[in-house]
Amino acid sequence: MQLLEAYIFFIVAVILSSVISMKIPKVPVAFIQIALGVLLFLIPITIHFEFSSEVFMLAVIAPLLFVEGANVHREKLLQYIKPITLMAMALVFVTVIGAGFFLHWVWPDLPMAAAFAIAAILCPTDAVAVKAITKGKILPKGAMTILEGESLLNDAAGIISFKIAITALILHTFSAVQAIEQFVLSTILGILVGLIIGVMVVRLRIMLQTKGIKDNNTLIFIQLLTPFVVYIVAELVHASGIIAVVVAGLIHGFERDRLVRAQPEVQMSYGQIWSTISYVLNGFVFVILGYIVPNVIVEIIQNEPEKLVFLLGVTVLIAIAIYVCRFLWVFAFFKTFYYPRNTRFSFNNDETPEPMSRFHYAFIMTMCGIHGTISVSLALTLPVYLAHQQLFEFRNDLIFIAAMMVLLSLIMAQIVLPLVTKSAEIVPNKGLTFIDAKMRILAEVIHRMKMTPEASTMTSFGPVVQEYYNEYMFLLRNQSHRKDAKEFRRLSEIASGVEQHTLEQLVQEEKIDKQGLTQYRIIVDNSQHFKEADFIEKLKMMMKMFMLRYRARTGKMKKHIDIKTLDQTLDQVYRNVSARLAEERNSQNVLEIGMINTSYFTRIRSKSRRKPKEPKAKEQTRRMKLYAVYTQREVLDEMVLNGEITEHDIAVRLREEISYNEILADK
Numbered sequence: 001m002q003l004l005e006a007y008i009f010f011i012v013a014v015i016l017s018s019v020i021s022m023k024i025p026k027v028p029v030a031f032i033q034i035a036l037g038v039l040l041f042l043i044p045i046t047i048h049f050e051f052s053s054e055v056f057m058l059a060v061i062a063p064l065l066f067v068e069g070a071n072v073h074r075e076k077l078l079q080y081i082k083p084i085t086l087m088a089m090a091l092v093f094v095t096v097i098g099a100g101f102f103l104h105w106v107w108p109d110l111p112m113a114a115a116f117a118i119a120a121i122l123c124p125t126d127a128v129a130v131k132a133i134t135k136g137k138i139l140p141k142g143a144m145t146i147l148e149g150e151s152l153l154n155d156a157a158g159i160i161s162f163k164i165a166i167t168a169l170i171l172h173t174f175s176a177v178q179a180i181e182q183f184v185l186s187t188i189l190g191i192l193v194g195l196i197i198g199v200m201v202v203r204l205r206i207m208l209q210t211k212g213i214k215d216n217n218t219l220i221f222i223q224l225l226t227p228f229v230v231y232i233v234a235e236l237v238h239a240s241g242i243i244a245v246v247v248a249g250l251i252h253g254f255e256r257d258r259l260v261r262a263q264p265e266v267q268m269s270y271g272q273i274w275s276t277i278s279y280v281l282n283g284f285v286f287v288i289l290g291y292i293v294p295n296v297i298v299e300i301i302q303n304e305p306e307k308l309v310f311l312l313g314v315t316v317l318i319a320i321a322i323y324v325c326r327f328l329w330v331f332a333f334f335k336t337f338y339y340p341r342n343t344r345f346s347f348n349n350d351e352t353p354e355p356m357s358r359f360h361y362a363f364i365m366t367m368c369g370i371h372g373t374i375s376v377s378l379a380l381t382l383p384v385y386l387a388h389q390q391l392f393e394f395r396n397d398l399i400f401i402a403a404m405m406v407l408l409s410l411i412m413a414q415i416v417l418p419l420v421t422k423s424a425e426i427v428p429n430k431g432l433t434f435i436d437a438k439m440r441i442l443a444e445v446i447h448r449m450k451m452t453p454e455a456s457t458m459t460s461f462g463p464v465v466q467e468y469y470n471e472y473m474f475l476l477r478n479q480s481h482r483k484d485a486k487e488f489r490r491l492s493e494i495a496s497g498v499e500q501h502t503l504e505q506l507v508q509e510e511k512i513d514k515q516g517l518t519q520y521r522i523i524v525d526n527s528q529h530f531k532e533a534d535f536i537e538k539l540k541m542m543m544k545m546f547m548l549r550y551r552a553r554t555g556k557m558k559k560h561i562d563i564k565t566l567d568q569t570l571d572q573v574y575r576n577v578s579a580r581l582a583e584e585r586n587s588q589n590v591l592e593i594g595m596i597n598t599s600y601f602t603r604i605r606s607k608s609r610r611k612p613k614e615p616k617a618k619e620q621t622r623r624m625k626l627y628a629v630y631t632q633r634e635v636l637d638e639m640v641l642n643g644e645i646t647e648h649d650i651a652v653r654l655r656e657e658i659s660y661n662e663i664l665a666d667k
Helices: 002-023 029-042 053-071 074-079 081-106 112-121 127-133 143-171 176-210 216-236 241-262 264-303 307-332 334-338 358-367 373-380 395-420 434-450 461-477 483-508 514-526 535-554 563-584 590-605 614-641 648-665
Strands: none
Touching: 002 029, 002 264, 029 264, 029 395, 053 143, 053 216, 053 241, 053 264, 053 373, 074 081, 074 143, 074 241, 081 112, 081 143, 081 307, 081 334, 112 143, 112 373, 112 395, 127 143, 127 395, 143 176, 143 241, 143 358, 143 373, 176 216, 176 241, 216 241, 216 264, 264 307, 264 373, 264 395, 307 334, 307 358, 307 395, 334 358, 358 395, 373 395, 434 461, 434 614, 434 648, 461 614, 483 563, 483 590, 563 590, 614 648
16 A cells, blocks of 8 residues: 555656646756655655566566657668667677776776676666757757667667676676677577567457457557566566567567558557556656655765765766767767668658768767666666675665766756757747648648558548548648748649650650540549649640640550550659659658649559448448548647647647547548
């Protein structure tokens, strides 16, 4: 009962931190949570809190890393895999060894294994904290992708290094060869366990859904159990539970998009539940830190008051050592970081308009090495007793150093990063209007639906995406004075010219004849692009098509055209238009180009197909509509988080519309 009361106090503090953060958004929420933890320590109410390192690792760290693995951007992770590996693996080992020896040299009384343990604690970084602090700032090209990947993978590497160091500390024995063997073996086994169980759980959920299981609560419960089951099984076979959980999270992330379209209502509930759990656990850790550290300081002052100054000095020295190590590492591998040579993936990941100097880039990446939840969690799992129930006398000292290092990294980033990074371009109204935000959401929904594997096979795709396209075009045409509407018309004219040029080439090459052009005209007449054109534009298009048909009729052409030839014609027009518009692409017209590409894309998808059975068609349509609703909610959350929507009323109105769409979609 006393333990439950303590948890209730901590959770209430997390809730209060959210309320306070809304009033003072410039202060990182982690600072507020730590302050509330200190306040809990100071209030004259006894809070009984018993701490178990194993339970903490299972109940807090495992689910947090699982969520990180599931939410990481997989394609960008692959694009920057080399710099991420250099930061998350190689730098971790260099830091643990270098900082460990340095700390032992500065503090000879501290056992070598304990020095390695505190160095491992200070390896994990917190990309969420970086995002919060750099909100509204422009980071170097690819920096956030690298930081997110580093945060995911170095958590695992740091935790494994920490466990090896703690084992050596408890047993009073250490062998470098055995440590390397243990690391490699536990990592490989962890990957295998995470891969096997992750795939099994995903397949189980898919199988239950295909068998007609409609109990969403059961499916969600299976999902929520996954990280805990993976961690326990991995630890039972002496594998790395943390690595296994990360791999299982990645597997879940790879499969998530398909699962969303298979059962979107389950995935929406799942995403909301995990988002809440992740938020509570992160806040819970910082509140506990604020509650425990004052107690640690009191004990240090009571036993050795002069030691407090010494520990502060050690914290500053180890912070300098870690910062220098990180700076030199990024400085040395600058080209690998800034120009990743992974030509297989070509994502436009530039946040800065011009290249950055090596020194400036390395300095920013150094300041972005913020320590957060995982570092605090590891510090709190330091053992109280060693072998033979021997008291670990340095535990409070190391917790103090870790806590001060976390605070120092947060404060340094809060002060320095805004000074060395440029501010993002500020919109005059300090945020999107309701119409602008709605258009952004609609455009993103269309784009993501178009990228789904089912877009080329599911007959329900066309009508659903057409609804969103019609709504977007209605909003765009009602704001014809806008700059983006003018840009849309300019790009549409370019696309129309490319289309006619492509058809002329096909006529000259005798790949299509009169019948082929007639069939193509039917497709165009039925397309939304033609329907939305004004009278003059329609007349121009009809005249051009008439001239092309005349040339085809007077030329020596093939007498027949089959569906395959028509498909090839539509595909060729779409490819040529997309390639030409790509040359016009810039940061200001991405949405307009996407909409025009979609209009040509829907022509391809509107070709006659065999209609499926009515029940199957209705179910497909329902799933696609629910997936679209899920995407709307996801895009809206991203826009609010990124500060693109600053007015609370606008966000509320959009959420109400999305909720209403969800009700209609599920009917």
